[in-house]
Amino acid sequence: xxxxxxxxxxxxxxxxxxxxxxxxxxxxxxxxxxxxxxxxxxxxxxxxxxxxxxxxxxxxxxxxxxxxxxxxxxxxxxxxxxxxxxxxxxxxxxxxxxxxxxxxxxxxxxxxxxxxxxxxxxxxxxxxxxxxxxxxxxxxxxxxxxxxxxxxxxxxxxx
Numbered sequence: 001x002x003x004x005x006x007x008x009x010x011x012x013x014x015x016x017x018x019x020x021x022x023x024x025x026x027x028x029x030x031x032x033x034x035x036x037x038x039x040x041x042x043x044x045x046x047x048x049x050x051x052x053x054x055x056x057x058x059x060x061x062x063x064x065x066x067x068x069x070x071x072x073x074x075x076x077x078x079x080x081x082x083x084x085x086x087x088x089x090x091x092x093x094x095x096x097x098x099x100x101x102x103x104x105x106x107x108x109x110x111x112x113x114x115x116x117x118x119x120x121x122x123x124x125x126x127x128x129x130x131x132x133x134x135x136x137x138x139x140x141x142x143x144x145x146x147x148x149x150x151x152x153x154x155x156x157x158x159x
Contacts, residue, residue, distance in 0.1 A: 010058035017055055021048035084115050100149020105132035 003011075024044045033039040092108040099107070109128035118124050139146060 004063055007059060007063060010055045013051060014055035014059065017048050017052035020044070021052065024048060081115055085112060088112055088115070096149075097147075098150045100152050101146040102129075102132050102136050103149065103151065105135070 024041050027041050027044065029039055029041065088108055088111045091111075092104055095107070096104040098104075106129045109131060110124055113124050113128060136146065
């Protein structure tokens with residue numbers, strides 16, 4: 001019996017759900033939040049359960065005949081794109097404090113869109129900047145403060 005790539009992926013995600021669910025109890029709670037209906041562990045618990053159930057269902061459903069065998073699962077993937085996107089993610093993580101959320105996120109999205117094939121600047125730039133600013137505004141409305149970044153403070157102090 002061979003396992004196809006769909007079943008292998010479902011098995012990986014089931015393992016991820018189990019590991020993620022195991023470590024949810026390590027999330028610290030504020031004093032008095034232990035019995036609250038919604039606390040810091042609620043959403044991670046829901047995500048772990050949803051991921052686990054969907055993965056388990058994928059595992060027990062009949063195999064997709066079109067899915068190739070596991071030996072062919074990684075053939076034909078665009079590894080260069082994967083590597084460039086991974087580098088972009090590292091760049092994003094390293095620059096978010098210095099450049100700030102809006103600028104760092106915009107650069108990350110522009111780079112990601114470019115790598116994935118979008119070459120029209122009149123689409124690429126406004127979309128990336130618009131998504132970053134919209135998300136920043138949404139977070140602000142929810143009361144989540146994100147620092148504008150060291151660059152913002154440097155510019156405001158030297159202006």
